[in-house]
Amino acid sequence: MAKELAEKAKEAFLDDDFDVAVDLYSKAIDLDPSCASFFADRAQANIKLLNFTEAVADANKAIELEPTLAKAYLRKGTACMKLEEYATAKAALEKGASVAPNESKFEKMIDECNLLIAEEEKDLVQQVPPTLPSSSTTPLATAADAPPVPSPAPPAKPMFRHEFYQKPEEVVVTIFAKGIPKQNVNVEFGDQILSVVIDVAGEEAYHFQPRLFGKIIPEKCRYEVLSTKVEIRLAKAEIVTWASLEYGKGQALLPKPNVASAVSQRPVYPSSKPGKDWDKLEAEVKKQEKDEKLDGDAAMNKFFSDIYQSADEDMRRAMNKSFAESNGTVLSTNWKEVGTKKVESTPPDGMELKKWEY
DSSP, rough: OOHHHHHHHHHHHHTTTTHHHHHHHHHHHHHTTOOOHHHHHHHHHHHHHHHHHHHHHHHHHHHHHHTTHHHHHHHHHHHHHTTTTTTHHHHHHHHHHHHHTTOHHHHHHHHHHHHHHHHHHHHHHHHHSOOOOOOGGOOOOTTTTSSOOOOTTTTTOOSSSSEEEEOOOEEEEOOOTTTOGGGGGGEEEEBBEEEEEEEOTTSOEEOOOOBBSSBGGGOOOEEOSSSEEEEEEEESSSSOOOOOSSTTTTTOOOOOOHHHHHTOOOOOOOOOSSOOOOOHHHHHHHHHHHOOOOOOHHHHHHHHHHHHHOOHHEEEEEEEHHHHHHHTOOOOOOOHHTSSSOOOOOOTTTTOOOOOOO
16 A cells, blocks of 8 residues: 555655655655655655755655665765755765765766865855854845745654753754653754654654754754753854744844943053952952851751752752642652652651641
């Protein structure tokens, strides 16, 4: 049945009915999700529909299922070039050329990538000072060259919420996927693309493949699968403020000047009084606070406050829950121990717990 659907999809593709082809390939994949050719062929139909990020996701899946499938590398290279991900495209095409050395398309496209990479590097050198992400220096000639903000991949479901925040040198993306095994999460980085695929038991896989607002440095990017979320750190190629996570939404902003340096260079007026070193005074005050010896409840409160300040999220939850449920008689930092049950009150030795009646 799956092969019959794939044949119908191929006929629709040849008739330039690409939407129908994608739909039929998707049905074939539902019946046989282990067939790499179905994913590679759907990638080709997505390219025709200008759904380049979806095409990259399909090509990646095809390569994962069958690493020697040459057409999967060809589809990935084509889609990445349309996304201006020339270095990623070149890497995929070179891998495809090693798999199918007699296929001339690979060498031709690799040469094209080399030319585009050289032009891009030339534009970066001429751009002084940079005011926008380097991707904006490329002329927006056609819809194929500069696609709009990509829509989610067809199999995707918004089952997980995501958000991001940024620092001058990196962007941190958080996907709130709870209890997902590490082996079920696949994250890949391109020059300006992020691909996240999360396999969920009994459901369709979660796909998140945005074209990013600015360029990143793939080899410096990393991710971590935690108990309640997937945290992804994107290393910026340029120190600019992203207006959004995805490409095409707003303009980049240069970092604000260092106000402190300007203040430090303010004019000094003559005075008969000796000047004060305020930085030294501040350091001395902080040292006194740190070295201050507290007694009794104050010392105990400071001790617990220091623990809370240096604790992670689970430890803080454990402390709050145990303290509240035990009426202030228990303070635990072990969330695995207190998170699954109610914490009973435990009075100190020699004391008895009494319930007040109103």
